[in-house]
Amino acid sequence: MRLLRSERFPAILLLASAALGLLVANLPVGPAVLDASHLHLAIPGTPIDLSLAHWVSDGLLAVFFFGVAVELQYELTSGELSSVRKALQPAIAAAGGVLVPILVFLTIAGGDPEARGGWPVPTATDIAFALGVLAVFGRGLPSAVRIFLLALAIIDDIVGIVFIAVLFAHDMDLGLLAIGVGLVVVFAVLSRIDPEGRRTRIVVVALMVVVAVAAWAFVLLSGVHATIAGVMLGLAARQGPGMRARHALEPWINGGILPLFAFAAALVVIPQVAPADLSPALWAILVALPIGKIVGITLFGALAMRIRPRGTAPAVAFPDLLAAGALGGIGFTVSLLLANLAYAGDAALRDEAILGVLGGSTIALVLSGVIVSARARHHRVVAASS
Template sequence: MSIIRSERTAAGLLLGAAALGLLLANTTVGPALLELQHTHVGGGAVDLSVGHWISDGLLAVFFFIVAVELKHELVAGELNSFAKAIHPAIAAACGVLVPALLYLAIAGGSGLPDGWPIPTATDIAFALGVLAIFGRGLPNRLRVFLLALAVLDDLVAILIIAVFFTTDPNLVELAAAAVAVVAFGLLSRLLRGRLRWPIGILMVLLAALTWWLVYDSGVHATIAGVALGLVMARRPAGRVTHALEPWSNGFILPLFAFSAALVVIPAVSPSELSPAFWGILVALPVGKLVGITLGGWLGSFTRPRQERGRIPLFALVTIASLGGIGFTVSLLMNELAFAGSATIRAEGTIAVLLGSAVSIVLSGVLVTVLARRNRRLHPRPAGAQIRTESPDSASETHHS
């Protein structure tokens, strides 16, 4: 199981699953896979296609893990004080604003403005995976800054999904979901002793009820996972996410990447591709690079004068290039933004994959150069152990 928890493995599985999905969709088995993806499973109040069971159902587990990580950082981690949070918060804000504005500048006048959230996301798992693969010997403060930045980025993504991709919500069902969430949080504080199993079963039932109420209310169902992760008591939440992490890394995220990338490449010339395609393709790697670098530079002035050079400009540009790996959350945003047009959605998916690929290559080169420079300037004693993952990576989840 330890290898599946690795950030390197998580990144490799995501990339492999997306590449396989895109490849198979454009072979003779593609039509059969697309038909399976659109096959409905369930009945009554919960009748979803296989694709929606993956994006609305399984992905709620991933967002539960993200919410637990977010709560950990806010309570006891790198975001637990204003002084710690302000620098990555400014970088994250600019890393959302600049790609959104760049997308709107390219595609806003074409009747496709709804795609602006797509290039604003950062895939924590993938970004940390690239850092772990190529960043041998880098100081841990760079990883900590990237983690804080990406966690705040995820918080913005969650808010965007909740606010901009919700239409006509059923307030009664949302109120019932809120009651179920509160009950779930209270029960999580009683998970001990002989009552652990009955309470645990009751919590699973409450989680399923919350998911259904949120889904049926018109709000995207992944928000249920976020709410449950935020209210669960820290210690049991840590144990649950530790148990869920291999399933998220090894099954849920690769399956989502495979399903989201299951699109037929349009048989058109580049000039016939929609402005949305070009908006995403440019805004994801370029917008994130410019936005995070600008925000990181501005945010450095909030630190004491003696700490302003703690993250040099080249290191900041390197972190910003990692922020352009949108992948999982960008693919979800694409599905939501262009739900009414299969053609634009397919082009958006390809743009997300290409834009993320550009960022992967660029960040891989920059991280390698930065790591080599750091090892040359700060050689370690022979036999010293070099850490590329966090000290608690074996017991805490670090995702996107």
Template sequence: MALLRSARFPAIVLLASALLALVLANSPLGPAIAGVKETYLGIPGVFEMSVGHWIQDGLLAIFFFLVAVELQYELTSGELNSARKALQPAIAAAGGVLVPIAVYLLFAAGSDAADGWPIPTATDIAFALGVLALFGKGLPAAIRIFLLALAILDDIVGIIFIAVLFTDGVNVGLLALAALALVVFGFLSRQLDSRARLPIIVILVVLAIVTWVLVYLSGVHATIAGVGLGLVMAQQPALRARHELEPWVNGIVLPLFAFSAAFVVIPAVSPAQLSPAFWGVLVALPVGKIVGIALAGWLSLRVGNRGAAPHLTFADLIAAGALGGIGFTVSLLLSELAFAGAPLVRDEATLGVLAGSAISIVLAVVLITLRARHYRRTSPASRDEELPPTETHPGQIA
């Protein structure tokens, strides 16, 4: 279990899952596996979804629960618990969202791919911190803290996009019932120290499932249920739940989602025939993120450190921007949602996410290695440091 809680291993598993999916989708086994993905499971005539949707809407809600627990912790007790702490990464995150959108629209504006503009805005915290752990020995803690805050703010933006942009025909009554279930869930989570601990845990699990079903049936994307549950749960029980669920999410949920989302057939067309969605995401992730985060981050250092030496240099910000270009998990989900009615465009956008993230990984490895070497050479005390530690901090999921 400790391995699945480390910063390194989950990133490797995610990458392996995506590569395996691409290989199998373009092999003779592809049609058979695609058939399994489209198989419907559930209670016939009452509640059924395809295997792919169970993964995307069901299992991924658990991942978003962990994301929300992390957000709650950082906003109340962690690196974003004050306006002063949040200012610099917030400005950098804004640049890391707006510039990739602008770059994407340079390719896709006016085409049927324009709806995919949210796709390159996400940062995959598991991959980013995994690369940092593997190649960032000797880097100062300020870089990791900055990146963590940046990725958390990106998560908030991604959650808002999912909740606002990909919601159709909301059933207000069912959504109100889901909100009521959330209130009861939050109240009961604060009674876990009583003698009736086991019955309360059982009721909480039932309430979580009921909330998910109500949100799904209301027309709001079901992963938002996980966000709500993570935000309203009492902090200490939520952190304990995160600790218990983290290995399962890292070892099963995210690899299954990566496999499902990356299971696309590579189109047998020339580059000129590829959708603008492919090119927009391919360029927006590595280029848009580096430019947006580096420039906005540089501005944030000028704003937040008047009269004081900034903790990060422009070279550090460029390296952080490359890490921010690793979109993966949330970008794959946004691709699925943005082009749900256009499978061919969706598949090409997915390929753009994978290719753009791969380019960002390569750039990040090179830049982080160079920065780490620089700090080890100029700061003898950093030579024995290793970032991040093998165990994730209380508010972080890998």
């Protein structure tokens, strides 16, 4: 369990799972595995009927977003984003890390009506991957760099969540959504009960699980993407029980849910066509993730350092901003989900967008490894000579 709570191993496992999914899809067994992922599994007596792939992306991934939202709640109330002064610098850098990739994407793919709908895809940062690279290559980096990156990635998560909630809702049923929100309120109330005795505690926890599953079901049926239910539940939970639940779920998320999602999302057959025949969406994502992120985060981050008010965190050096920008280009988990949502109606375009995410994130992974290693070595030398 300790291994699955570390920063290095889950990132390696996630990368290996995606690579395995891409490999399996392009082996002779690939068509059978893809067909299996499209098999439907319904809940008897309910309208819920999802393919196995959607059970992973709409069901299991909601648990991941619950954990993200619990951490987000902590950071907004007690952590690195708990005041305007703390959040100002990473928020400005994060704005660059969203706006510049969108601009790069639209510059490349904006002329294609089918491709341009994927502009949200390169805006995400995979915090697990980014922190994993820091853990592997960043020994000696100042804590300010890690704190800056953590806050930056959390703000990126907020942006990704907003995009999922606002852009990809379809045929919304406000009545069912209201029931889902009502159940989230019930979940929040239950999380604030302090039961006396082990038996009562078990009953309360069981009720919370039932209410959470029901809330997820109503949000799913309302037309809002089901992962938003996980976000609402995580934000609504009382901080103590929420953090305990996140801690208990972390090994399952890192060791099961995320690798399974990465494998399922990467089940993409590589098109046997000339590069010129590939969709502009692939090239736009491939460039916007590593290049758009590093340019946007570095330039806006440098601006934030120049205008920062008194009392904010120490300035992050320009080369360290480059490292943070490169790490921000590792989109992966949320970018894969956004690619699936943006191109849900066109399987071929979706697959090419996923290849763009995998390729762009890999380029960012290599770039960040090189830059972070160089900066860590520099800081170790400075520390040794002082």
